[in-house]
Amino acid sequence: MKRAIIDNKGIPPLAGICTYEDACKPGFTVDRSVELLKRFNFISKGLNQMQAAHLARVPEWEVKSAFGYHLWLDAEHSAAIRKRVSEMREPPLGLDQVPDEKLRVWLDEAIHGDDTIELLVGFYRVIRAEIIKALNRYLAEMNRIAEHPTYRLLRGMLQDQEEMLDWGEQALAALIDSPEKELHAQQWEHHLLAYLRDAGGFSGMIRK
Template sequence: MTRVNVNNLGLIPLAGVCSYEDACKAGYDIDHNVNLLRRYLYAESQLNQIFAAHITSVPEWEVKGAFGLHIWLDAEHSAALRKRVTEMREPPLHLDKVPDAKIEAFFNEVIRAESTLELLVGIYRVAKPELVRSMKKHVAETNPLVDHPTCRVLKLILVEEEEMIPWGEAAVQALIRSDEDQHAAMKWQNHLESFLYAAGGISGDLVKPEDWQPAVPRANGQRYEMKVEPRRDARFVDTYNSTNNYDKIFSDESFPVDERTYALLYKRLREMDVPEWMGPIIYKTQGKPWEYYQDLSRQLWDEARHSMMGEVGLFQDGVEFYKYPVEFLTTMALNNTATPLEAHLVLWYIEQGLMPKDTGKHFEWVIAKASDNDLAKTFQDYDWADEVLHAQIGRKWLVPEYKNMEELKQQAEIVMNRNLAEKVRLSHQSDQKEWWPEFLVEIRAGRERTRGGVTV
């Protein structure tokens, strides 16, 4: 029944946010709204930590890349939800307080996945779909006019969360290669769903099925201990091989400009080791403001994206990114010998060293610009911009940890020298066979085929 015929002069009322009828529902009160938002932001924060705890040790390159993106998106989502809570409540806000011990128990199981398949199932088949369900229910039930700021935040988050889930499901399907895999995936999914139902889901309103049974937890009451050694899948060869000096090649004008540019592209490819060393920094550093995890998650994604630039740069000219050695000695050494603060210090020191115009990122861009490789020029342009941000992030969080900038640099050099000695020790695990000339012949041939119009 129409309540009243309102003359809106043919214009859409209420700023197009909703109809009059929708605006008449009572929706959620502030207390219920805030309590739900705290549950969502806890879930997003936990997912960020799960990605940080596993990105180093998952061997599949493509999974590392996706985790690099999703860790940042979940950090951003948590930050947006935190901001919305601050708009509705005065301190203390309890933003980092566990909202429900049963939700905590659920995420303590998700993080304890014992294989990439289990990890993907937990994140993309169980946790994220339930987060999406809860947020969609929130948008449908709250008053869309009075609670428009919350609806806007949730709708924006939902766009990205719903983009992640299909990637995760496709990854699960790719890793199910046998009946045993299928059984393991379903067994782990059922295990996690038992904990999820016990908590009533992310929003606390998920009804247990009649056949629900409690599950025995893997968690032992202690914080999860992440595996810090980087791993690569079987496609990769000789990952301790450090024979090629990319910096020497691209910085030496006696080398042809195309070789110098390929050295830059391969250097970009190698940057996957940075997310592998940033994961432990993010996961092991506790008690910082959420902005810290947000900033470092952004940097981690940038570094993963830089590696993808190298991957695409090799693809363009017909070389598989895993065919030649992609070493991870710096990360292997740091993760095994450095504290999170020391590892961050080394990262900043390297980033800061890329700022000088004549030797740093501007110089790399000039080299790529001089070549006929337009894609490489674009990649270096954006890589340069990202590194400016990363140097700022390092200064923002590291300078307060030391007396002054001079002490910061001195401590960084101490850790760098110690890490160099560890890298030399680790390099003995490879025969250090030269491979760059073979790579150069292959990628130049691919470039010629591309120029000739032949599909590579």
């Protein structure tokens, strides 16, 4: 079957949201979209709680102030996701349930960082980096017309997460001032990534 050719006279189609070709791709089912959004919510809520738990403990003032700001952003992301899921599903929404026990174990391991370097590696270099990968995958695979409210939500989340990760990497660069500390950071990163691999990544689909 030949696809109809639309002459848009060079004007960006569909209000610039996407091309007609992209608008025809299947994207995610509602069930799959809700499942992934619940995972974003679970990790955002987890980061909020982890940073709150360590806010008083970390000695560096700049890290304290960043944790305070970033846990607020995570709370905003969680609230926005919960609202979006409520638009897609009838109660009970199951937003306070653990979507994957191995994701919970991964986050539980990250909260046990022994010092500021381990906390920054866990919260930023590992967890936020994984969120960014998952957001980019979702945005690339979704149908931006069918899921436009979700597209706008996740696009904003992505910008915030990228800015937070950038801060985290700059903070780590300042704190890691010796080969011993670099090795320490790498070992903790590899430790947490092993838990993430065991969970099958953010989506749970990459199982051994």
